[in-house]
Each structure stands twice: as C-alpha cells, then as structure tokens.
Amino acid sequence: MNRTSAKAGLFTESVIRETFRLAAQHGAINLGQGYPDFPCPQEIKDAACAAIQADDNQYPMTFGTPPLRAAIAEKTARTYPGWTIDPDAELCVTCGATEALVAVAFALLDPGDEVVLFEPWYENYRPDAILAGAVPRTVRMHAPDWTFDEAELRAAFGPRTKAVFLCHPNNPTGKVYTAEELALLAELCQRWDAVLVVDSIYEHIHYLGAGRYLPPALVPGLEDRTVTVNALSKTYAVTGWRVGWTVAPPDLTAAIRKVHDFLTIAAPAPMQAAGVAAMGLPDGYYADVAARYLERRDLLCAALEDIGFGLRRPDGSYYVLCDMSPVDPAGDGVAFAHRLITEIGVSCVPAVSFWKPENAAAGRSMIRFAFPKRPETLHAAVERLKGLG
Template sequence: MIQKKKTSAKVDQFTESVIREMTRVAMKYGAVNLAQGFPDFSCPSELKQAACDAIAEDINQYALTWGDRSFRHAIAQKVRWYLGLDVDPERQITVTCGSTEAMAATMLATIDPGDEVIIFEPFYENYAPDAILANATPRYVTLHPPHWTFDQAELRQAFNEHTKAIIINTPHNPTGKVFTREELALIAELCHQWDALVFTDEIYEHILYDDRKHIAMATLPGMEERTVTINGLSKTYSITGWRVGYILANPELTEAIRKVHDFLTIGAPAPLQRAGVTAMQFPIDYYNNLAALYHEKRSTFLQILDQIEIPYSIPQGAYYVMADISQFGYSSSLEFAYYLSQEIGVAAVPGSSFFRQPEDGRSLIRFCFSKRPETLQAARERLLQLRQIVRA
C-alpha cells in the first residue's frame, strides 16, 4: 500500500503566527492585549459613515479585480502629494486583501525556484513564510540593537547572482527602526549592481517620532522601476479588520502581480474600498494629529517600562517597543510571554517569533502601545508587579 505525506514540505519550515496566538492566549486568561498590532480605539467616524453609505448604495458585489477605480485614483492622488510619485492608477496600482496578501502576491508573481530573498532580522513574521511559499530561499541580514543598524559588509555579502529581491519594512516592525536615506541608498546601489527588486512594506509610513521623515525607496534615483511598494489602510486609519491593502509597481510587475492577486482572492471588499476614498482624501492635519497621538502613547508606555526598570530600545516609528527581559532568567521569551499573560495579566509577543533561530530572540519581547489610555493604565497596574521581581 502506497503511503504519501499528506502535507507540503513547505509548511514544515514555519509555524503558525505567534503574534496571533498571543491574542488567543490573552483572551483565554483575560490579559491586557499588548501583543497583536491593532488599536483598541475607534477609527475616524467619517470612515464608518463612508462604509455604511457604500453598503447602502449597493456597492456590495465584486469590485474590479485589481481595485475600485475611484479608490485607485484616490490612492494615486495621495501618493503624489505625500511621496511625490506620479503613479498611473490604471496600470500601476493593485488593491489587495490587506498588505499581507500584497506581499504574498508580489512574491508569487516575481520569484522562481532557486531565487533568494534578503530579509532583515528581526523581521515581521510573515516575510519568511511568504518567501518559502514562493519557493525562494531566505537570506538574513542582522539588525543590531540598540539602534537596529546593519553591517554594510554583511549586507554586501548577502547579495549575489541568485538575489531576486530584498524586503524593507520602514518604519520597522518589530523594532520601530526608520531606515535612513544613507541606508536606503546603499541598498539601492546593491540592487542596481545585482539587478534585484525591492519589496517595501510601508504600512507605518505616517507613524514617526522625533521629527523623522518617511523616505520611500521608490523615490530614490533609479529605484521606482525596481521597487514594489506595499501599503494599506490598516494602521494609519485604525481599521486593521477591513483588510484593504494596495501595491504600487511598474506596469510590467503590476501585470504579473494582478494575475496572482486575481486567483488568490479575486478582490478586496468592495464597499470598504469605496470607503477608502474618504481615507485617501483626509487633510494633512489628520496625519499630524495621528503622529502626535502616537507620540503621547509612546511616551506613556516608555514611562511604564522605566517604572518597572526594564531596558528597551526607543522606537523611531510604528507603535511597538522591544524590551530586554534577560534579567528575569527565563530560558525562552515564549516561556516568559506565557508567564506574563497567565500570571501578570499582560500579553506581549516573544522576541523569538521575529528570528529564524528562536534562541536569538530569547531575551526580547515586543509590546504594542496602540491602545486607549485606560488600556495602557490597566497594563501599567499589572506590569508594576514585575518591579518586585526585578528588585528581588
């Protein structure tokens, strides 16, 4: 009798999402959820109304596969004023089911077996599985704390004739790093040298601190043609559950990506795309107020960590902070994360989920501070229990 393995060898190379698992753990133990990266406050009322209006107007059937036309044109207008890029909404924009599908569709559309994809480590946990599912071999380049910089020699060594692309996430999840123009220029130089693509995840583009500026790789000289820019509504507009993302790319790449997107999901939710037009038309004051809001939340949470005397790296962007838990003596960050949820009542993400070798993240944990003041206060009250352990 013939017996065949019932599952793909690909899925043996990665686990389920630890980030999403920690939300389930938080729910099980009634912990304050500072794990998964979503706000627990309301999105702008204008977006709620726009979504309701779209549904009431019977925009409830399939949108055009690559995106509602009015939404794509609104994206192009926003990209023009914010990034200074002129993007053809008919030939260079694809709307997807979140930035998660955007990255997967991009890899599946561009990668062949034997290709390599460079990933900065620590990394958002979806990137390596996406590369593996696309039959690529991930190559890792280390970001070194406390400022999460990379070694130029290590990056140069990672590029070779098999390099198809490099993934850049700026602002960066989980570290909060914002890539500098000098760093991006070096990456651009290497991409030209090795004829490589750049997949940029810019979902946190408006959440920046200390007067930092977001620099899109596609705006660097000669990089627009070889950059696939991935973004979405989730973080900037506090609507992570809407699952509306988008991709900017040159027409050749867009044509390939649209083919994959079509057979992955057909299209993103039609009424929510139409509501996205409203988001794209928000005035600049909205983004300034968003940055100020998150600056306050960052300050509040860093004060909490100072109170309990846990070292951390100051995030330059996004809404996460990586903290050092080595003083607690746990053999793994996953073990500490379960202890934190079960015994302290606060959920966080173990650092191990952001590294290919879990032991490399054993002394780190990621907190998400995109929460209401009362949520952060509840977390403070519970986390203060750790101060006794630190001082013991």
C-alpha cells in the same frame, strides 16, 4: 506519502495570532497584536455604511475600483511631491497588506531565487519567501539602534538575488532606515538587478518630524525597481477591513494583479468605498496620528523602563522591542510572555519568531509590546505590569 507539503513544515503558525488567542482565553490586556482599541475616523465609517446601504456589495473590479486607485495616487502625490503614480497601470488593491505580500512573493519569485531579509523581521516575510520556493538570505540588525553591517549586506547579495524585503518604518524594531542605508540598497539592487519590496504600512507613524520619512520609491536608482505595499489598517485604525494595495512599475503590477486575482479576486467593495474617504482626509490628520502615537509610545516606554525592561524607544511603528532578562534572569521570552498573560493579565509577543531558527538565541530574551491603545488601556496594563516581581 506525507499528506502535507515540505514547505509547510519549514515555519510555525503565527506566534502573534497564537498570543492573541491566549490573551482572549485569559482575559489579558492585549499589548501583543498590533490593532487599535479606539475608533477609526467617523468619515470613513459613514462611507462604508453608505456603500453597504447603496448595495455596493458585489464583486468590484479585481485589482481595485477606479475611484480608490485614483484616490491613492492623488493622496500619494500630495504627501510626497514628485511621486507620480499611474492608477491604471501601477496599482493593485488587495485584501490587506498581508495578501499583498503573498501576491508579490508569488509574482516575483521562482524556486531557487534568493530573498534578502533583515533580521529581526515581521514574521510573515520568511514564510512568504518559502511558500514561493525562494531561499531567504539573512542580514542581522544589531541592538540597541538596529544598525546592520554593510559588508554583511553586500555578502547577502549574489547572482540569484531576486528581491529584498524591507519594513520601513520597521516592525518589530521601530527602526526608520536612513537615506544613506536606502542609497546602499539602491546600489546593490541595481548591481544585482533585484527588486526592493517595501512594507510601508507604518509610513505615517514615526517620531522623527515632518519630512524625515523617505519612501524608497523616491530614492535614485530604486524608482523602477520598488514595490511599495500599504494598507488602510494601521494609519486609519481599521485592521479588520482588509484593504491594502501595491504600487509598482507596470510590468510588476501586471504580474501582481494576476496572482491577486487567483488568490482572493478582490478586496471588499464597501471597504474600498471607505478607502476613498480615507484618502481624502486632510493632511493634518496624519500629523495628529503621529503626535498621538508619540504620546502612547512615551507613556508605555517610560513605564517599562521604570519596571526594568531593556529597550530603545522606537523611531517609528507602534511597537517596542524589549529585553526582558533584567526583569526575569531566566531570559526565556516565550515562558515570560506566557507568565505575563496567565499571571499578570497583560499580553506581549515573544520575539523569538522574528529571528530564523538558527539565530533563535539572539531573540530568546526579547519580547514585543504594541501600543496602539487608548491611554486608559495602557495605564491599566502598566498597573498590572507593576505586579512583576
């Protein structure tokens, strides 16, 4: 008898986290894993410390403290007029967006259900679907602007389609889906009675200007069939705090809450108190976040372009997906990423894991850099990257 499950054999360990360990081992500047190397806002650090000192250190309410759920609902309504959330029936606070996605997958999917995924994808989505017993159905996005074919999308839907997973703004491509693309998804989700699961963790990190980001939950036809996943991690530079949440219709939220309870019980109590402070930051904070990331994007992308990498500057998120074959004609992103870490002292992520194994050739020469770093970190990385030759 095989001592491990068949499901566990259908995917590898995280390439992103593996790259993190290798970078630490070799002292490389980490432009692989997407975590900031600069401080989070002082207000939320103070709130976390105050909660700990006040002995807010025990189990909170399983699906989120009432103050945090109320603060998320209020901040969402302030940011997106017309989006009203019932914090008592439509919110579940989780241990980061990662746990939220697993809880959603287990709450929505039965063995044999089908899940539509856009490829390349953030590497967690396919394993989440597989662990729930579902069958991934793939829709390819095409460089350089990461468009997809409408006919291919329509063909991916069918009577067994239960959900669509969407990262918007997108990791790893930097794509921000258009109103027309979201309307098409709304049509198809309604036709096949599917749920749209939106990873919106980069909602405030885009470079299209105010009002250009459209939450799918506000798209006609998706209001009652969207699960929105979010977290403190990226917007507030606290990726280690592990506080996320889902927003969904009451029937879906009830199922998500049950699964979340038996996965992790609750997110850390002091960090939830800090989340209340984060939700109360002024609106100008979010414009500043986008402006600072735009500067970082342009700093790194300009340098990568000068070195010779093929890329399209992302419209959102804080990653840039590059074709490394102009720099290394061998075109092997895995070998190139290893060389960068061990010889150049900069880490990136080989992007082949963002494509399914059968389509691995499409991602063979692709690598992903992350730029949520201090300018001095990016300048130091660029100086090292100039040593490629």
